[in-house]
Amino acid sequence: MITQRENTKPVYVGKIKIGGGGVCIQSMCNTDTADIDKTLTQINELIDAGCDIVRLAINDMDAARSLRIIREKTTAALVADIHFDYRLALVCIENAVDKIRINPGNIGEKQKVMQVANACKSHNIPIRIGVNMGSIDKDTEQKFGKTPRAMVESALYHINLLNECDFDDIVISLKASDVVTTVKAYRMISERVKYPLHIGITEAGTAYSGIIKSSVGIGALLLDGIGDTIRVSLTDRPIEEVRAAKEILKATGIVKYGPELISCPTCGRCKIDIMGIAKQVEKVLEKTDKNIKVAVMGCVVNGPGEAKDADIGIAGGDGCAVLFKKGKVISKIKESEILSTLINQIERHGK
Amino acid sequence: MITQRENTKPVYVGKIKIGGGGVCIQSMCNTDTADIDKTLTQINELIDAGCDIVRLAINDMDAARSLRIIREKTTAALVADIHFDYRLALVCIENAVDKIRINPGNIGEKQKVMQVANACKSHNIPIRIGVNMGSIDKDTEQKFGKTPRAMVESALYHINLLNECDFDDIVISLKASDVVTTVKAYRMISERVKYPLHIGITEAGTAYSGIIKSSVGIGALLLDGIGDTIRVSLTDRPIEEVRAAKEILKATGIVKYGPELISCPTCGRCKIDIMGIAKQVEKVLEKTDKNIKVAVMGCVVNGPGEAKDADIGIAGGDGCAVLFKKGKVISKIKESEILSTLINQIERHGK
Numbered sequence: 001m002i003t004q005r006e007n008t009k010p011v012y013v014g015k016i017k018i019g020g021g022g023v024c025i026q027s028m029c030n031t032d033t034a035d036i037d038k039t040l041t042q043i044n045e046l047i048d049a050g051c052d053i054v055r056l057a058i059n060d061m062d063a064a065r066s067l068r069i070i071r072e073k074t075t076a077a078l079v080a081d082i083h084f085d086y087r088l089a090l091v092c093i094e095n096a097v098d099k100i101r102i103n104p105g106n107i108g109e110k111q112k113v114m115q116v117a118n119a120c121k122s123h124n125i126p127i128r129i130g131v132n133m134g135s136i137d138k139d140t141e142q143k144f145g146k147t148p149r150a151m152v153e154s155a156l157y158h159i160n161l162l163n164e165c166d167f168d169d170i171v172i173s174l175k176a177s178d179v180v181t182t183v184k185a186y187r188m189i190s191e192r193v194k195y196p197l198h199i200g201i202t203e204a205g206t207a208y209s210g211i212i213k214s215s216v217g218i219g220a221l222l223l224d225g226i227g228d229t230i231r232v233s234l235t236d237r238p239i240e241e242v243r244a245a246k247e248i249l250k251a252t253g254i255v256k257y258g259p260e261l262i263s264c265p266t267c268g269r270c271k272i273d274i275m276g277i278a279k280q281v282e283k284v285l286e287k288t289d290k291n292i293k294v295a296v297m298g299c300v301v302n303g304p305g306e307a308k309d310a311d312i313g314i315a316g317g318d319g320c321a322v323l324f325k326k327g328k329v330i331s332k333i334k335e336s337e338i339l340s341t342l343i344n345q346i347e348r349h350g351k
Numbered sequence: 352m353i354t355q356r357e358n359t360k361p362v363y364v365g366k367i368k369i370g371g372g373g374v375c376i377q378s379m380c381n382t383d384t385a386d387i388d389k390t391l392t393q394i395n396e397l398i399d400a401g402c403d404i405v406r407l408a409i410n411d412m413d414a415a416r417s418l419r420i421i422r423e424k425t426t427a428a429l430v431a432d433i434h435f436d437y438r439l440a441l442v443c444i445e446n447a448v449d450k451i452r453i454n455p456g457n458i459g460e461k462q463k464v465m466q467v468a469n470a471c472k473s474h475n476i477p478i479r480i481g482v483n484m485g486s487i488d489k490d491t492e493q494k495f496g497k498t499p500r501a502m503v504e505s506a507l508y509h510i511n512l513l514n515e516c517d518f519d520d521i522v523i524s525l526k527a528s529d530v531v532t533t534v535k536a537y538r539m540i541s542e543r544v545k546y547p548l549h550i551g552i553t554e555a556g557t558a559y560s561g562i563i564k565s566s567v568g569i570g571a572l573l574l575d576g577i578g579d580t581i582r583v584s585l586t587d588r589p590i591e592e593v594r595a596a597k598e599i600l601k602a603t604g605i606v607k608y609g610p611e612l613i614s615c616p617t618c619g620r621c622k623i624d625i626m627g628i629a630k631q632v633e634k635v636l637e638k639t640d641k642n643i644k645v646a647v648m649g650c651v652v653n654g655p656g657e658a659k660d661a662d663i664g665i666a667g668g669d670g671c672a673v674l675f676k677k678g679k680v681i682s683k684i685k686e687s688e689i690l691s692t693l694i695n696q697i698e699r700h701g702k
Contacts, residue, residue: 030618033619057618057620059650059652084652135657146660177613178604179570202657203657203658205633206612209602209612211563212566212602213598215562215567216567216599217570220575223530235616235629244563247559247560247563251560251563251564251568252530253529262528262555262556264586265555265585265587265589267380267381267408268381268385278556279557282557295554301410305486
């Protein structure tokens with residue numbers, strides 16, 4: 001079965017491909033872009049954490065001009081986020097940014113959009129048409145209300161504008177803070193166009209509720225084969241967005257490598273500190289790239305069987321545990337040795 | 352448009368309805384059920400937090416017998432979780448539990464299942480056929496492998512057994528620790544039977560990755576109209592399962608009342624401590640039942656427009672902010688006054 005994702009048109013942001021299969025991760029710096037050192041530090045942190053594409057707020061000419069120096073000092077795929085003033089986009093394009101995001105709801109008249117398109121075309125830079133429900137253009141909102149359809153129509157109008165300039169390197173996003181509206185809009189547009197889709201929930205909130213909203217919305221779309229690049233928007237450090245994005249890609253089966261922890265909710269059968277052990281093992285696994293599945297299970301009765309596909313695991317007894325591999329019990333250990341035994345097994349795995 | 356959820360057969364767990372529209376929340380005590388005081392305390396905590404149905408591990412006769420006293424002291428809808436020994440179910444039924452969960456993979460031969468069904472029938476108690484991928488019966492696994500189909504076939508076989516006893520008060524669950532497998536299985540069975548579905552991801556992990564896996568899997572199903580009761584399984588305090596479940600119901604638009612926070616990811620445009628303010632406001636909102644939407648936005652330029660549908664909100668400037676209602680700016684305030692102003696507005700809302 002081919003997912004819709006595999007049929008989208010590939011677009012290149014520097015060396016990073018969006019579309020045509022696979023899903024890449026985006027985040028956005030929260031530094032003042034004109035503060036070049038701070039911005040570069042955050043770009044590097046994000047890339048190290050597994051972010052593929054980094055967006056920068058271009059709120060004024062200082063920010064746009066700073067891009068020239070930032071560009072010299074990093075090979076990261078960089079996107080300039082443009083609101084209101086199309087001239088900022090033109091400066092960023094001159095400064096060799098890898099992609100331009102425009103918000104069609106506030107960029108103004110047709111001529112301005114077309115100037116940006118022509119400049120991007122001559123520099124081989126793609127454009128994301130980044131529609132936000134909160135800032136949809138007035139005409140569209142009047143006609144279609146605050147509906148998924150309104151976001152789709154706004155995007156289609158701007159796709160046409162770009163196509164009139166013979167411009168085709170397009171990525172689309174249709175974000176609302178409401179998950180249901182967002183999912184409906186993406187499902188609708190995925191049946192209309194072949195451009196790759198940047199998916200996410202906007203203004204999703206703090207790490208807690210924001211991760212839940214983003215997981216529901218982005219997850220539902222990815223499971224349907226929709227979405228070529230994702231951004232988890234959180235009111236938190238950008239690196240937390242990347243961490244959550246990676247977990248969503250694992251949960252949806254798109255990323256199949258890497259460590260995985262399965263652990264049971266504790267219940268009345270559990271006699272050891274499963275919560276504490278699971279949290280510690282999670283920290284250990286975050287530091288490894290190994291393709292390993294570890295199980296931390298509360299009881300010997302269900303544990304080894306339920307976690308048969310884990311490479312290694314423990315299942316708790318009364319003040320003790322059994323160590324098992326692929327469902328087979330290997331040895332009995334004391335409760336105090338559980339964590340060190342698991343760490344040792346994780347280190348030895350694959351060697 | 353009628354969702355599949357509205358067409359499921361309603362089943363009653365005490366006073367709580369599962370099926371026929373709406374979605375209720377479940378969790379499970381992690382106390383030793385034989386420790387009656389601790390178990391009752393946790394049941395009460397869960398109910399206070401918004402849990403509709405509480406499950407208890409019945410791992411031995413002591414636990415099964417404790418149900419009699421627990422039953423006398425709480426009106427909460429209680430489910431007895433039975434593995435391996437069908438006789439434990441019989442004692443729980445005598446002790447007026449509201450629902451029995453059996454794991455068909457380990458309950459044993461047909462006669463035992465039928466005895467449980469007959470006892471439930473005479474007491475008007477529903478049964479959940481709780482299939483787990485990790486403990487699927489051997490015949491089914493041999494025939495279908497570890498596939499969504501295997502879980503569906505296991506459930507269908509046991510539905511038939513219960514139907515043979517003229518028993519129809521059935522809830523189904525098909526849980527795997529893998530999200531994609533789980534979602535496929537539920538989609539498959541939702542087209543085969545009209546029984547209400549209990550949905551969740553099993554052994555999802557710690558609060559962090561477990562919430563992401565559960566939000567993706569449960570969220571995707573709920574958005575498709577599948578799922579009548581949800582359980583978020585976390586290796587954490589059961590009350591955290593209820594908190595996450597409530598957020599998932601809000602994110603999927605199933606619960607429409609209550610407080611909501613929208614807040615932007617900070618970016619280079621933001622000059623105030625949005626993260627700190629959003630976290631504080633989130634805490635305040637957790638304590639209110641008001642139907643209020645609050646926005647915490649980084650910049651005056653985008654904030655009031657993007658959050659037009661918020662009842663109240665602030666948007667940051669340089670060392671200051673504007674207070675807005677439904678997108679209209681009301682007043683300018685100092686940065687130090689943002690939190691107190693928002694708290695005051697939340698308190699006054701609706702009065």
